[in-house]
Amino acid sequence: MRLALGPVQYYWQRTDINHFYETMLSTPLDSIYLGEVVCGKRHALRAPDWLELAQMLAQMLAEVSDKQIVLSTLTLLESNADLSWVRKICSNSKLLVEANDMSAVQLLSEARLPFACGPAVNIYNQHTLAYLMSLGMVRWTVPAEMNSRQLAAVLNACEKKPEVELFAYGHMPLAYSARCFTARHLGLDKDNCAYRCMEYPNGLPLESQEGEALFVINGIQTLSGKPLNLLHHFPQLCERGIDILRLSPQWQQMEQVIDAFDRARRGDLHPQLLPPGVDGYWCDHPGLELIARSGTGTPA
């Protein structure tokens, strides 16, 4: 089982981003995804900066390890500026690109480049999967709401299987909007947002009126209120034919998350190393539920 670091969802300062990836280089990750995936207005790093950072990391790694660097594209494109950002990422011919929308799929397949599909590209069945593979897709990150049984059904029906990646830890991206909810919360409109989402490196928690952690708002994106945590299910994830587990960047204690999953793949599984989180989607329940509690594995 390989471990991947997903793209950062939040807006962090450039120095923090650089420091974060520097730290990540010495962890036992196998793949690192980089790039802005939420908002094309975020300018601490623009497309050329991400490309430069990615290529620099790839070069550093080439000499010392077989870690892979992957570039991720924006998820919701609205303006011509967004599209030109995606074009720049897709026209890099050295690193694998994760397409997070069909614009990137079109650009990459036209250029006859291999590509990965991120969780917001709607691949829900074997026929869609096979079609995109015929266009050059080599890796598939499963949509957030797909459950274990459905994934098995897709993979069992596949003649040829891509590399399969599953979001396994972190707040799950659940929705994208034209509206910036962070700006709205602060009484600003999107055109004059002052990039204030940078003040919330973990996003803004949204609770029900009873204090239940429901969502996290992060600019135009809505994330799950609690982190997904599939560490408990590690043995089953291996049996399911999953190649890569995606761990989503968080502002603090990312190394602990990576360490807990790394121990699991070395036969030293300790679910209590991480907060319980939620696992409902994987168990065919509402996403916010926690099904596998301490001392139990995946329910049948």
Next chain:
Amino acid sequence: MELVCPAGSLPALEAALDHGADAVYIGFSDATNARNFGGLNFNDKNALRALERIRARGKKLFVAINTYAKPDSFTRWQGAVDRAAALSADAVILADIGLISYAREKHPNLALHLSVQASATSGPALEFYRQQFGVRRAVLPRVLSLRQVQQLAAASRVELEVFGFGSLCIMAEGRCHLSSYVTGESPNQNGVCSPARAVEWRNTASGLETRLNGVLIDHFAEHENAGYPTLCKGRFIVDGKRQHVLEEPTSLNSMALLPELKATGIQAIKLEGRQRSPAYVAQVVRTWREAIDAVLEPGTEFSVKDRWRKTLAKNSEGKQTTLGAYDRPWQ
């Protein structure tokens, strides 16, 4: 400019035809369409009746099969495409790539429209579906500003259809998991958002509560109108502030933009609301028919009549309407 109208039942379809629809879109009674509500939509017998009535008036029938096909029941979605083709529907409205590919291969003469659920918001995304499958028309997501719609239309090689009126999805369609996160059922896979079976209205000493699978969506004081509990229109707490964090109960209404939409070459206006009553369909369709006729009238200046505005407001969520994402400050 074609007026594309919703029908969840034969009486609604009659109402749409009586009041000026150019095309009516329907779905079959199962999870293959994005308005999979109890008692709604068409079985084969009613779909045939719908077709006869539409043909008698010389109008068009579109069939929406716009959810994502599940891996273990793909044949159900294929079957829906076959049924629509057997009806000689004028187009099917699809989102799932595997299903679009099937429709293209199996029924080469069937016109394909790309559903809003496919969330194609850029020139290359539209080109993907045109080049791969010959998709003829795409319904644009409700996330683009008017200027972005204009830019897209200028370069697009597929016909574009935009939303005129109805419930407002504030999230990019086909890319919203809020409903399944809380209830286990999603627009993408089940054709429902905030399913009725998960909804609870609870009277308490301090007012009415609405819940979705137990989660408190809103709490209404006595003088407040209680709305159906959809997650994006609930009142929640952020930073200690209780508010409509995502959006207020409101409906989308782009009527004021008709001249610009016409000038930019938008081929069709879609009205949302297959879950609505025949009376709703009648009023909304009639209002939009008059407005589109007015905007197509040469040599006259278009303005939204007060009467139209009132009728649409009356038929809106929370009795209010918005231009939504078409209007940049809304974003």
